[in-house]
Amino acid sequence: MNNVNFVGQALKNLFSKPATLNYPFEKREFPEGTRGHVENDMDVCILCGLCQMKCPTGAITVDKKAQTWAIRPFSCIQCRCCVDNCPKKSLSMDKMYQEPGPEKTERVLDLSDKQKEVLAAQAKAAAEKAAAAKAAMEAKKKAEAAAAAGGAGNPS
Amino acid sequence: MSSRSVIPFGPQHPVLPEPIHLDLVLEDERVVEAVPSIGFVHRGLESLVSKKDFKEMVYVAERICGICSFGHGFGYCDAVEHIMDIHVTERTDYLRTILFELSRMHSHILWMGLMADAFGFENLFMDTWRIREKVLDMLEAATGGRVIFSILDVGGLRRDVPDDMLKSFLPVLDDIEKELAIDIKTFLNDSAVKSRLCGVGILTPEQVETLGCCGPFLRGSGVKRDSRKLGYAAYDDIDFEIITSNDCDTYGRTFVRAYEILQSIKIIRQAISKVPSGEVMVPVKGFPQGEHMTRLEQPRGEACYYVKANGTRFLERMRVRTPTFANIPALTETLQGCDMADVPILIVAIDPCISCTER
Ligand code: SF4
Numbered sequence: 001m002n003n004v005n006f007v008g009q010a011l012k013n014l015f016s017k018p019a020t021l022n023y024p025f026e027k028r029e030f031p032e033g034t035r036g037h038v039e040n041d042m043d044v045c046i047l048c049g050l051c052q053m054k055c056p057t058g059a060i061t062v063d064k065k066a067q068t069w070a071i072r073p074f075s076c077i078q079c080r081c082c083v084d085n086c087p088k089k090s091l092s093m094d095k096m097y098q099e100p101g102p103e104k105t106e107r108v109l110d111l112s113d114k115q116k117e118v119l120a121a122q123a124k125a126a127a128e129k130a131a132a133a134k135a136a137m138e139a140k141k142k143a144e145a146a147a148a149a150g151g152a153g154n155p156s
Numbered sequence: 157m158s159s160r161s162v163i164p165f166g167p168q169h170p171v172l173p174e175p176i177h178l179d180l181v182l183e184d185e186r187v188v189e190a191v192p193s194i195g196f197v198h199r200g201l202e203s204l205v206s207k208k209d210f211k212e213m214v215y216v217a218e219r220i221c222g223i224c225s226f227g228h229g230f231g232y233c234d235a236v237e238h239i240m241d242i243h244v245t246e247r248t249d250y251l252r253t254i255l256f257e258l259s260r261m262h263s264h265i266l267w268m269g270l271m272a273d274a275f276g277f278e279n280l281f282m283d284t285w286r287i288r289e290k291v292l293d294m295l296e297a298a299t300g301g302r303v304i305f306s307i308l309d310v311g312g313l314r315r316d317v318p319d320d321m322l323k324s325f326l327p328v329l330d331d332i333e334k335e336l337a338i339d340i341k342t343f344l345n346d347s348a349v350k351s352r353l354c355g356v357g358i359l360t361p362e363q364v365e366t367l368g369c370c371g372p373f374l375r376g377s378g379v380k381r382d383s384r385k386l387g388y389a390a391y392d393d394i395d396f397e398i399i400t401s402n403d404c405d406t407y408g409r410t411f412v413r414a415y416e417i418l419q420s421i422k423i424i425r426q427a428i429s430k431v432p433s434g435e436v437m438v439p440v441k442g443f444p445q446g447e448h449m450t451r452l453e454q455p456r457g458e459a460c461y462y463v464k465a466n467g468t469r470f471l472e473r474m475r476v477r478t479p480t481f482a483n484i485p486a487l488t489e490t491l492q493g494c495d496m497a498d499v500p501i502l503i504v505a506i507d508p509c510i511s512c513t514e515r
Pocket residue numbers: 040044045046047048049050051052062069085086087088089090091
């Protein structure tokens with residue numbers, strides 16, 4: 001008998017614990033850093049659009065006007081590129097794999113109210129700053145023009 | 157004179173999850189001719205280079221095939237790194253070698269399961285795949301993905317694999333080695349298995365050379381050729397022998413693959429004991445300009461990556477010669493004159509990866 005070896009193994013397999021998990025009663029423990037699916041913290045996102053630009057499959061859409069961030073989970077290839085490029089670290093990779101579904105839907109996330117206020121305040125401050133800079137620029141130009149006119153009309 | 161009949165094999169066939177179609181011309185139970193046709197899963201990935209940034213292309217290259225994902229990503233990155241004259245760090249080289257060998261293990265163990273399934277030994281099939289799960293767990297811990305690793309990048313690796321994690325792989329490898337030894341013994345010594353493998357699909361060393369075979373298929377006919385000996389990544393620092401078999405049949409190919417798994421374990425142990433500390437990424441500036449051809453040994457055989465760049469974000473051309481493509485002529489050769497019942501075994505023997513071949 002030259003397959004005695006495997007008979008032993010087969011018997012062992014027959015009487016030992018199953019190699020598979022008893023799902024759904026037993027859940028799998030994923031190792032650290034498993035790429036499951038992408039999550040976005042809408043309290044932190046600034047809608048900069050970098051993730052949309054970097055995503056190789058074009059799964060992410062950032063709408064600045066509507067203040068939403070959307071992902072098409074069935075286009076996402078779990079490459080983690082967006083997560084690595086997010087400047088605010090608002091994106092993260094959840095360990096659980098993407099839920100299956102009957103339709104290729106899009107998941108749209110609204111910016112949180114708190115973050116909307118923060119962004120509005122930032123935009124307002126930026127606009128004020130820009131206006132102030134513009135005004136300063138114009139004043140400077142005017143002064144220069146006046147100085148030039150004064151110089152021209154003042155023969156020495 | 158017996159009459160001829162044509163039996164279609166595939167594109168959907170229980171022995172192979174991938175779509176290849178063969179027209180088998182039979183005379184009684186004997187195959188007299190086999191006409192392959194492929195093209196069921198062509199995705200045009202090579203032409204994507206003109207639409208994707210050369211760094212984004214890494215993700216595409218990795219997804220050419222599920223099983224040799226690491227090999228494809230590596231081939232692409234290596235070619236681009238050569239063009240841009242980037243020298244990756246030594247740690248990167250070692251980690252790439254370790255991951256490459258782990259993926260070779262998972263591919264070969266997968267193949268052994270498929271082979272056991274093809275000759276109808278379901279118990280052996282399940283046992284090999286149970287062992288493969290441990291390899292996949294290691295890969296998942298190291299890279300974050302079970303089959304698509306997304307860890308490679310032009311210039312290095314996207315994440316480091318810490319030393320203590322590498323050390324924790326060692327006992328698992330010991331376990332795998334012990335458990336695999338039993339399965340390998342069954343593959344190589346069991347009389348029932350041998351009766352299905354020995355003398356099936358004989359190709360002489362001259363034949364495999366002229367048909368342009370590669371990988372374990374070539375080495376199973378006694379030709380000592382392995383692209384790892386070219387010394388890319390850290391392979392030039394690693395001591396290993398090319399495994400060949402002089403059986404020149406399916407048994408020889410099984411022998412080569414079985415011992416290559418054990419050899420991969422030894423290579424990983426060596427690499428883990430030598431891996432230096434340091435960074436895993438070097439900065440990449442500018443765009444590639446020039447062309448390069450990389451040859452590397454994937455689990456299924458030698459793959460060639462040709463990349464041509466024109467100094468912009470987009471590459472001009474990428475071409476992949478996959479090992480299965482090189483082995484298909486030999487497959488049709490072995491199918492001629494074989495028994496109908498041996499067809500699945502002969503097809504599985506080349507370890508066909510049709511998605512790779514069609515890209
Ligand atoms: S990169 Fe980050 S902060 Fe910017 S839009 Fe995407 S998720 Fe928001």
